[in-house]
Amino acid sequence: MNGRLPVVVFANGTGMxxxxxxxxxxHLASWGFVVIGNDDKESWSGLSSSQSLAVPDNLNSNKNSLF
Incomplete structure (x- = not known):
């Protein structure tokens, strides 16, 4: 692999x-995906998914980060 990993942000159903x-x-991780989920009970707006994606994105932009 070239050091790049695909990221999947999983938006759980509201209340789940x-x-x-x-x-x-x-299953997704077994295929090489980095899978991110959260426990937001009100996931309908996508805000928590966006915030979840911001974490690896910020880590990726830091040249001293493992990511």
Whole structure:
């Protein structure tokens, strides 16, 4: 691999906790995806997904970061 990893931000259904999707996360990760989820009970707006994506994005822009 060239040091790049694809990222999937998983927006859980409103009222559904991320751990209910554990098998899906593990399946995607087994194919080389970095999978990010959160436990936002009001995920309808996409705000928490956007904030979740900002974490690896910020890490990626830091040249001293592992990411």
């Amino acid at each position: 906790q991320y751990y209910k999707y554990k098998a899906v996360f593990e």
